[in-house]
Amino acid sequence: MSTDASGETGIGDTGIDDTPISADVDPRVSYHLYLDGAVREVADVCFSESLLGVLRDHLGVMSVKDACEQGRCGSCSVLMDGRLVASCTVLAADAADAQVTTVAGLGSGGPARAVRAAFLAYGAVQCGFCTPGFVVAVTDLLARRPDADEDEIREALAGNICRCTGYGRIIAAIRSVQDARR
Amino acid sequence: MIAAGARLYRPLTVADAVEVLADGDAELLAGGTDLVPALRTGRRRPRRIVALRRVLELRSRGAGADTLIIGAGVTYHDLVGWSLSPGLAATARVVGSPQIRNAGTVGGALGTANPRGDLLTFLTAVDAEVVLRGVHGMRTVPVGSFLDAGASPTELVTAVRLPRPCGPQLYLKVGSRQAASATVVSCALVVDRVRERVNCAISGVAGRPMRPLAAEEFVRDQVDWSTATLSADAVIRFGELVTEAAGIAVDPLPDDLLVSAAYRGHAAGVLAARAAGRCLSGPVRSRDASTASVTATPSTAPVVSAPDGRLRV
Numbered sequence: 001m002s003t004d005a006s007g008e009t010g011i012g013d014t015g016i017d018d019t020p021i022s023a024d025v026d027p028r029v030s031y032h033l034y035l036d037g038a039v040r041e042v043a044d045v046c047f048s049e050s051l052l053g054v055l056r057d058h059l060g061v062m063s064v065k066d067a068c069e070q071g072r073c074g075s076c077s078v079l080m081d082g083r084l085v086a087s088c089t090v091l092a093a094d095a096a097d098a099q100v101t102t103v104a105g106l107g108s109g110g111p112a113r114a115v116r117a118a119f120l121a122y123g124a125v126q127c128g129f130c131t132p133g134f135v136v137a138v139t140d141l142l143a144r145r146p147d148a149d150e151d152e153i154r155e156a157l158a159g160n161i162c163r164c165t166g167y168g169r170i171i172a173a174i175r176s177v178q179d180a181r182r
Numbered sequence: 183m184i185a186a187g188a189r190l191y192r193p194l195t196v197a198d199a200v201e202v203l204a205d206g207d208a209e210l211l212a213g214g215t216d217l218v219p220a221l222r223t224g225r226r227r228p229r230r231i232v233a234l235r236r237v238l239e240l241r242s243r244g245a246g247a248d249t250l251i252i253g254a255g256v257t258y259h260d261l262v263g264w265s266l267s268p269g270l271a272a273t274a275r276v277v278g279s280p281q282i283r284n285a286g287t288v289g290g291a292l293g294t295a296n297p298r299g300d301l302l303t304f305l306t307a308v309d310a311e312v313v314l315r316g317v318h319g320m321r322t323v324p325v326g327s328f329l330d331a332g333a334s335p336t337e338l339v340t341a342v343r344l345p346r347p348c349g350p351q352l353y354l355k356v357g358s359r360q361a362a363s364a365t366v367v368s369c370a371l372v373v374d375r376v377r378e379r380v381n382c383a384i385s386g387v388a389g390r391p392m393r394p395l396a397a398e399e400f401v402r403d404q405v406d407w408s409t410a411t412l413s414a415d416a417v418i419r420f421g422e423l424v425t426e427a428a429g430i431a432v433d434p435l436p437d438d439l440l441v442s443a444a445y446r447g448h449a450a451g452v453l454a455a456r457a458a459g460r461c462l463s464g465p466v467r468s469r470d471a472s473t474a475s476v477t478a479t480p481s482t483a484p485v486v487s488a489p490d491g492r493l494r495v
Contacts, residue, residue, distance in 0.1 A: 053222070089281075
């Protein structure tokens with residue numbers, strides 16, 4: 001569903017249970033996540049916790065940023081089985097058999113390294129809050145579409161919001177990575 | 183499944199999923215783009231969740247002689263590049279952001295039933311059918327009836343069925359910005375050159391996407407079907423009729439803090455006229471930054487192509 005699907009209308013919200021979660025039915029679960037190539041144990045967390053919440057609050061992965069929690073800002077972007085997603089829209093317990101990749105799992109060499117270096121060289125980082133999400137999204141884009149033109153780059157990054165630099169420096173950084181690989 | 187007695191169910195088949203639903207008191211999880219943020223805020227507190235990500239049979243899509251069938255687990259991303267339905271591709275392309283399109287599914291769109299849902303608007307325009315499965319079997323309902331009745335808590339949407347395109351199709355929307363933005367008003371226009379029909383659906387004016395039937399009928403009579411073209415005057419009149427239809431909508435959406443109902447009705451007419459102008463004006467190549475651009479050729483098989491439209495961050 002689109003980001004406009006706030007559900008505030010109440011239409012279609014069947015199955016809502018407004019009663020508080022009672023203590024007699026334990027909502028806590030334990031499972032494993034495949035995170036950045038390693039198996040991580042997740043113990044005793046609420047079954048309804050998002051992947052973002054589990055990564056930050058239970059596994060200490062602070063590069064995945066928590067901003068909007070509505071899938072709109074992209075600062076929590078990760079790859080799930082190779083697809084770019086907002087981890088705040090993923091139910092963590094339902095990601096138990098998926099490969100989850102954060103900026104740390106993109107690798108210390110190759111394209112991810114080049115993207116990180118270019119972000120620094122071109123001043124595409126100011127406060128840095130959006131940067132891990134951008135690096136994941138940009139690395140994903142360049143893997144799929146190495147020769148993407150500027151319009152395609154802008155469209156691919158529409159789900160990642162930067163409120164400091166604007167997008168000019170970020171796009172300049174991406175173009176430099178593309179130029180260096182030609 | 184996670185553990186015995188767990189509240190999260192992760193079935194592998196539709197049959198297993200509907201069995202859990204039959205017990206009641208469970209919420210479906212597809213792409214998660216609606217439910218997971220709502221869990222976080224506490225707006226929704228289901229006692230049990232049935233996660234459909236591993237039900238691979240929901241992810242298929244295919245084409246028959248006259249129909250397309252799309253599994254409920256197919257994502258917007260999957261539809262963006264689908265050449266068999268340019269209208270669906272154009273619709274899917276303007277939903278959310280890449281992150282949302284990679285996760286959000288057809289079944290999720292129907293289950294959430296957002297009154298401004300992009301996909302619902304297109305499906306309303308093409309008279310799609312929703313395929314539902316419960317423990318007692320399968321049934322098929324028109325998308326309009328489905329939206330009126332709401333999703334049954336014990337049934338699973340397994341697929342949607344829609345006619346194969348027989349002419350230009352277009353989806354246009356207005357949002358607060360051009361990309362990754364909520365739809366305020368949208369319009370789906372579907373031209374059927376074989377049956378000589380023009381279907382239109384608009385969202386953002388009523389509790390669900392609505393069909394301006396009088397406007398459709400007007401266009402149907404005005405089109406020169408030998409060339410599938412519409413005069414400039416008729417295009418303008420069509421837009422006016424759509425605005426009129428929005429003004430007398432059953433279950434109208436009220437003014438909200440940002441947008442008045444009058445504006446939405448006006449915008450619906452503008453989008454409808456724009457869509458009709460592009461789909462029914464012979465050979466046109468136009469470009470509009472708000473959404474996909476269109477190439478309509480007056481040949482026997484008009485083509486509408488989405489990939490040219492550019493969105494700005």
